[in-house]
Amino acid sequence: MFNNVSNKTPRNLLFIFEVLTLFLLLVNQWDNIEKTVYYIWIALILVIYISNYILNRISNGDNYIFLLVTMLMSIGIIMIYRIDSNLGFKQLLWFIVAIIAFYFTYFLMKYIRGWKNWGKLYIILSYILFLLTFLLGTRKYGAINWISIGGFSFQLAEITKLLLIFILASYYSKPDMFKDNKYSDYIVMAIVYSFIGLLFLQRDLGTAVIFFGIYAVIQFIYEGKRKNILYNIGLFAVGGTIGYALFDHVKIRVQTWINPWLYIDNKGYQITQSLFAIAEGGFFGSGIGLGYPEYIPLAYTDFIFSAICEEMGAFTGIGIIMLFMILVYRGLKIALNQNDKFFRILAIGVSTLFGIQSIIIIGGVIKVLPLTGITLPFVSYGGSSILSSFIALGILQISSEDMGFKEEEYSE
């Protein structure tokens, strides 16, 4: 479908970008450079270059989306490494694992058929994951959405996000999922809202909004009963108001969004420190290694955008926003060109996920939206976030391919 598009030039530009930024970082840390650092950097450059190269060979789909994402990953890893070299190294490992997960997803989706038939399975899996979170969950940064297995922390909601897209895709591509029930549309709405409610209880407001966003978008495109869209929006508004009245953590988010300066040394500390960092960076940034990301709370995860803006400048921040915009554009273009409805909805869901998640967190740290603790996809530190983002990217990659041949193969 996209095989006339070459990704050679951007691949080489990306290569130059990485060499230059890594050189800057090396100059900054000249005094205490260890040998392993060189290996890490060579590994990063090779991983990115090779994985882009391989993808071009094996996939006849859209090869730009992976390039966009590796650009985002590069900026993220360099920033994380600059903040904390150990985390940077871990992030690089996660990146490699995530690329494997990407290819794994890609081939799994390509050669296993019937994904659209397992809607009920996805629903059951989602509830199991929620249950696990409540049973094993630990509180981290105010939200109970982490579980710890063998020393690694996971955010199971990252996986549930993808399951939600699958549930909606299989429901709208095969509305007979609940064929014995004429209220099937309400059942789906109830299921989605049970998820959102559970996320509310886990205090994971950001993810709750993402769930709502994905649902609202797919519903907007595919819901036959247009009234349901209004019900959905109404329900969210009512739920949000009740949540605001009942939960203090929701109130705090809104208060510190309206005027964080009143609570500068307590509730508003995070957002104001983020604004200081972005303001200090100006358009061109202080330079890598010359800013003070250590003053920004959670600079390597939720607030990585602020740290990047401080050291690399608002222009890099705007660049990141534009990369996400292009990613969303390519993703929805994939949906427009996809003939298979299930994969079309998957592409829409994944694009919306990337779009909404990046808008919410970037808007949060620059105080356009209330701050909710979620990661910036592909940029923030975090294993589960990267893994789920790359799995989602794998889904988008397979959705960019022509599914026609698969049907033929199937019929033979």
Place this chain on the structure above:
Amino acid sequence: MNEENRRIIIVLAGLCLCFIGLIGFMSYFQVFEAETIKTNSYNKRLWINEEKILRGSIMDRNGTVLAYSQENDGKIQRYYKYANLYSHIIGYSHRAYGKSGLELSYNNYLLDLSESSTIEELKNIVAPSTIGNDLVLTIDHGSQEKARTLLQGKKGALIALNPKSGEIYAMVSLPDFNVNSIDEEWAVISEDTNSPLLNRATQGLYPPGSVFKVITASAIINSPNVATNYTCEGSTNIDGYNFKDYSNTAHGELDLSGALTVSCNTYFTEKSLEIGHDRFRNMAQAFMFNNNIPFDLPVNTSVFPKGNLGDTDLAASGIGQGKVLTTPLNMALTAAAIANNGEVVKPILVSDVVSTNGKLVKSNKREVLSVAIDSLDANSIKEMMVAVVKSGTGRNASIKNVKVAGKTGTAENASGKSHAWFIGFAPADDPKIAVAVLLEEEGSTGGASAAPIARDFIIYGLNNIKF
């Protein structure tokens, strides 16, 4: 296009609008909000240098330490040894209330953050220094204490300098404040109607009154067409406004020297008209009116009216009233210029900036800002000013065995009570100290209240300052 694709494109457009909105806000934020946000005192970046670098000490001309920093349990603290005495000179460096005085204007030197060249900047990035530079002031600590004692209980300013080099020996502005208790008293200090935060010596603008006649006299001497003799009848009517002499005294037949000695108002108002506005203004500007005086602390510019000026206003200017406004610093420089053969020198407060290993980082050298009048004329004015102290309104400033030159002033002002002024220098034959004393809303004449203060200060200074 089918309905489904149309809706996908709507979603795409919606998301793109959000992204563009974010980009728009980022740009708006950087252009309009970033500058103000950066200066918030909770921005730790403002205090990074403070935490890492031992701020330099500040010493007077004899090496007496006035302010220093010390590390206690890993935290650097600033100590001001004299609570009120230097509140307008050294000022304060405070996390919540910012910086003032030399702590502000020499901040980069005190923290050794000189940004003179790219190489220096790179050096700062690679190997930032941890100990700042020291400042050596021209201030004489003893004189500063003496000046404050003399002004105690009054509102006003005293500024004393070396007329030849411009070195400032003492600069006091009252009321002042305790720099060590800013935390507790900030609300009181900042809202006090007597404005203790204002450095009256350099930033207070006052009508100069009769001390301005020194400049008028300079303009008269400099105008060959203006006759210097005049008969004073105690009052004169200019364009409908009646100018009177103090107590309506008719001084009779006067030359310039006689007029200055008795501070005859009618003489100087009439002569101002003869000088003419342009010529008069040029002379005032040669004495730094309407000109920015370069200084280590912020200075307000003295005003001599420009543009169309009626006869009444021009006449009023001749006796330092009307629209003429000046700072005590400017009037001290005026006295110094007469003492210094007509040359206005740049006032110096910080003589040297010395690095921790004793290297001279910066030193302020003598600089002539303007040549107001030639030395012959300056000497004539000087002799007249000597006569003022010897036999005129400034008798209270006379010192046994020392020839003092001076001029008194009693400036009327709109708020009611008059300001008392005295400017002068001594010894007249080899001037070492020039001084300006201003007592705000004192209500008595300069000769009665300001002149004795100047006298006592000059006695102390001549005996104690190491010139």
